[in-house]
Amino acid sequence: MKSHNQEKTYIKGLGWCGFGIGSNSAEVDVKDGKIVRIRPFRFDKEYKPEEMKPWKLKARGKVFEPTMKSLLPPFSMVYKKRVYSPNRIPYPLKRVDWDPDGERNPQNRGLSQFERISWDEAAELIAKELKRVQSTYGPCSVLAQADGHGETKSVHGPHGCQTALLELLGGYTIQARNPDSWEGWYWGAKHVWGQDPVGQGTQTNLWKDISDHTNLLLFWGCDPETTPWGWSGQQASRLSYWFTEIGIKSIYICPDVNYGAAVHADKWIPVKPNTDAAMQLAIAYTWITEGTYDQAYIATHAHGFDQFADYVLGKEDGIPKTPKWAAEICGVPSRTIKALAREWAAQATTIAHCNGGSYIRSTYASEPGRLEVCLLAMQGLGKPGRNQLKMIEWGLFSMENQVPHPRSEVIPNTGGAYQGWFFTLPKQFIPKTLIPTAILSDEPITWYGTTLAGFPREDQFIKYQYPAPDGGSEIHMIWTDTPCWTTCWTGGNKMIQALRSPKVECVVAQHPWMENDCLFADIILPINTKLEEEDISVxxxxxxxxxxxYEGQCVEPVGESKSDYEAVCEVAKRLGLYEQYTKGKSIADWIKAGFEQSGVADRLSYEEFRKKEYYIVPTADGWEDDPAGFAPFNEDPEGNPLQTPTGKLEFYSMGLAEYFPHDQERPPVPHWIPFGETHQESLLHPKSAKYPFLIISNHPRWRVHANLDDVTWLREIPTCKVKGPDGYLYEPVWIHPLDAKPLGIQDGDIVRIFNDRGSVLGGAYVTERIMPGVIYQDHGARLDPIVAGKMDRGGANNLICPSETTSKNCSGEVTSGFLIGVEKVDIEEIKAQHPASFAREYHPDAGLIIDSWIKGGK
Incomplete structure (x- = not known):
């Protein structure tokens, strides 16, 4: 163990939502065993610029090049506050009224307090429950929630450290991660242009292509000043400034003046949530009727355009999709739609996204995802300056075609050190969006597709079932290392109901902080942050x-916390499987294995790597000559076919026509679908008379999904929280003045947003940065139940999202663009109705703290 009694600096990768992908590389200064500062990492500490071969983009008389230090976002700068948060779980806990040998009281999950137990007792309890449940019901009766939205670590997980142990026990059920940031691409765009794994376009060398050729950028539902912070730091912001500097015009199409639009937009086009498809169809109508689309390109690169044109022109249903028709639906004046269509057709245009924004995570998101590709195709997809750009997650899945920036000689990967779960499905799995439905159903459920982002388009046509017909079983135990389902996925209140089901006899959660799903656990294991662990990252x-x-251990573990890997090791010891689980390797051995399999081991020795503590992969020679985006397909569609049945851009999907010919919610030709069998979340539906607003819920400005909501420095920012009259810091609710006035709502008022699935509170932020008829509230706020499953004080609006999936044959999430009502409330009246819920200890900066949930506190 290191001595920390003198000042020392460590390298750490402060990223989220992946494994071993540090992105926001930082230097952590430690003195006297405490973190004193987190600052950008200097690339040139051990390497000279000529060794790194920095790339340079030269365009229009200007130069864009990397800096010599990492571009840290605020999230990384403030992370020491997360390490020392009063919400840290300091030791193992057991719910006070959960008795493994008696009454388990599942109905009290989320109500009961916890009591301190030892690691020995916790590990013994978990091992005993695993053996009992699996021997009684079968191996698949244990659900591993082992994916997404955690710290990026390699050896230490999270994202599935428990799965290897469960495999040794004979099997388990996996929660299959849905492509939550890419739903419309995954379920829709794939059927137009293929593009496995996630359905977004080929990115190769697009920074250069845009810099050289693009004249207009459409940031559709995109906020490059917020969304990339958790993955790519400040580079997307820097890139946006560069595009403006070289004269590229930026148009933002979204219901809100998000932070990117506020800084970079030359024009903002506000569009109502869930109506992008109508606007897209009107653009297509303008091009078809004015003859301004690339007819020669369509003739050689597309399939089924005539069927698409028939729908656009109204020959299919008698409704021409004119700008006037669309304007009444989407709120964008017909003159603006026509002007946009004409400007787009007149010059090289690329569409930019940060995973797609809220419109790609809403009801029937497959349709705008497909229609966007159709519009790109109509203007010659792959011609110079005409592509689709991702503003974050460059290098996704270590795929070369997902890298829009100048290519390096190698994309390093620490998968050899990773101790979590990969894309190898066990006998039984359940899509993440269907977990509560599966638990609460008394009958088998079925769906199409594994829903895993890495699976091919054809997988969406395979029908699956829970319980699995070949030896599957119902779930009776849950082991989660990513306990944020309720506040990050679709229909959180239904998940609370599922967690309280008597079918679920034991819930184990391992996590650094007392938050969200941890409140509904029976046993909680305290986990380290990555600053308390030794690891390797890229x-x-x-x-x-x-x-x-190499990531050194910066500080000693807080309390009795252990890493995810070490926590599972403790359980493995009680099961007699420790040697098999660890494969006889120490953490140091796993770090070395990660280096040896990283792709750079032939460039320097492990000893040199440990001495320097990092290795910079030089920029590849000749990167300027790499073909950009869809250029190869544009130049030779026969020689470079797409991953579709015809090899072309399918305006009429052959796969959907073959497998789902009668699906009115995802027909072979993309349609405008305001509501249908699965969803009625539309202002055109009678339901809107009761719930007259549409809510958008984006990636949060001051969090990464559900992470960082207790960082005091962030909570002091007015746009992070609204201080209510009672002193509580509420999640902001943006509302336009024209909507606020008749409701009697003013800045700082406490409001309730609600629908038939429940309600959450928030603090009013009256602003013209949101269009009338639309409410904005970030997703991912920490749970603070007033009545768990019905009313929440923390502003976790995922609780009241639809529990239904994207559409009947698409098991994606719907976390934005749904109907709500809004009203001003008197918090004192609510307190009087629910006194027990307001008796918990409250810290004005960090929110509710762990003492509130531990019997006796402190």
Whole structure:
């Protein structure tokens, strides 16, 4: 163990939502065993610029190049506050009224307090429950929630450290991660242009292509000043400034003046949530009727355009999709739609996204996802300056075609050190969006597709079932290392109901902080943050330099916390499987294995790597000559076919026509679908008389999904929280003055947003940055139940999202664009009705703290 009694600096990759992908590389200064500062990492500490071969983009008389330090976002700068948060779980806990040998009281999950137990007792309890449940019901009766939205670590997980142990026990059920940031691409765009794994376009060398050729950028539902912070740092912001500097015009199409639009937009086009498809169809109508689309390109590169044109022109249903028709639906004046269509057709245009924004995570999101590709195709997809750009997650899945910036010689990967779960499905799995439905159903459920982002388009036509017909079983135990389902996925209140089901006899959660799903656990294991662990990581998301680095242990573990890997090791010991689980390797051995399999081991020795503590992969020679985006397909569609049945851009999907010919919610030709069998979340539906507003819920400005909501420095920012009259810091609710006035709502008032699935509170932020008829509230706020499953004080609006999936044959999430009502409330009246819920200890900066949930506190 290291001595920390003198000042020392460590390298850490402060990224989220992946494994071993540090992105936001930082230097952590430690003195007297405490973190004193987190600052950008210097790339040139051990390497000279000529060794790194920095890339340079030269365009229009200007130069864009990497900096010599990492582009840290605020999230990384403030992370020491997360390490020392009063919400840290200091020791193992057991729910006070959960008795494994008696009454388990599942109905009290989320109500009961916890009591301190030892690691020995916790590990013994978990091992005993695993053996009992699996021997009684079968191996598949244990659900591993082992994916997404955690710290990026390699050896230590999270994202599935428990799965290898469960495999040794004979099997388990996996929660299959849905492509939550890419739903419309995954379920829709794939059927137009293929593009596995996630359905977004080929990114190769697009920074150069845009810089050289693009004249107009459409940021559709995109906020490059917020969304990339958790993955790619500040590079997307820097890139946006560069595009403006070289004269590229930026148009933002979204219901809100998000932070990117406020800084970079030359024009903002506000569009109502869930109506992008109508606007897209009107653009297509303008091009078809005015003859301004690339007819020669369509003739050689597309399939089924005539069927698409028939629908656009109204020959199919008698409704021409004119700008006037669309304007009444989407709120964008017909003159603006026509002007946009004409400007787009007149010059090289690229569409930019940060995973797609809220419109790609809403009801029937497959349709705007498909229609966007159709519009790109109509203007010659792959011609110079005409592509689709991702503003974050460069290097996704270590795929070369997902890298829009100048290519490095190698994309390093620390998968050899990773101890979590990969894309190898066990006998039984359930899509993440269907977990509560599966638990609460008394009958088998079925769906199409594994829903895993890495699976091919054809997988969406395979029908699956829970319980699995070949030896599957119902779930009776849950083991989660990512306990944020309720506040990050679709229909959180239904998940609370599922967690309280008597079918679920034991819930184990391991996590650093007492928050969200932890409140509904029976046993909680305290987990380290990455600053308390020794590990190895890579940066392939920053767009600066790809690099691999050794992560030293900065500080001693807080309390009795252990890493995810070490926590599972404790259970493995009680099961007699420790040697098999660890494969006889120490953590140091796993770190070395990660380096040896990283792709850079032939470039320097492990000893040199440990001495320097990082390695910068040089920029590849000749990167300027790499074909950009869809250029190969544009130049030779026969020689470079797409991953579709015809090899072409399918305006009429052959796969959907073959497998789902009668699906009115995802027909072979993309349609405008305001509501249908699965959803009625539309202002055109009678339901809107009761719930007259549409809510958008984006990636949060001051969090990464559900992470960081207790960081005091962030909570002091007025746009992070609204201080209510009672002193509580509420999640902001943006509302337009024209909507606020008749409701009697003013800045700082406490409001309730609600629908038939429940309600959450928030603090009013009256602003013209949101269009009338639309409410904005970030997703991912920490749970603070007033009545768990019905009313929440923390502003976790995922609780009241639809529990239904994207559409009947698409098991994606719907976390934005649904109907709500809004009203001003008197918090004192609510307190009087629910006194027990307001008796918990409250810290004005960090929110509710762990003492509130532990019997006796402190």
């Amino acid at each position: 940066d392939m998301f920053s767009g600066q330099f790809n690099h691999i680095f």
